Amino acid sequence: MSSNFYIFLIAAFATVGVIIRQFKIQETIWASIGAILLLLFGLISFQAA
Numbered sequence: 001m002s003s004n005f006y007i008f009l010i011a012a013f014a015t016v017g018v019i020i021r022q023f024k025i026q027e028t029i030w031a032s033i034g035a036i037l038l039l040l041f042g043l044i045s046f047q048a049a
Helices: 003-020 027-040
Strands: none
Touching: 003 027
16 A cells, blocks of 8 residues: 555544544644654655654
8 A cells, every 4th residue: 555545544543533532632632643653654754744
């Protein structure tokens, strides 16, 4: 699978987390988790983030 698929998957995960707020976690945490995952997996560069 291409990196675009994984970027979309992580972005969708973060977006759903922000909208639904599962486990009463704040929106900023969900968005941060998505950004950190993209960086950790090398899907975006630090400069692009």
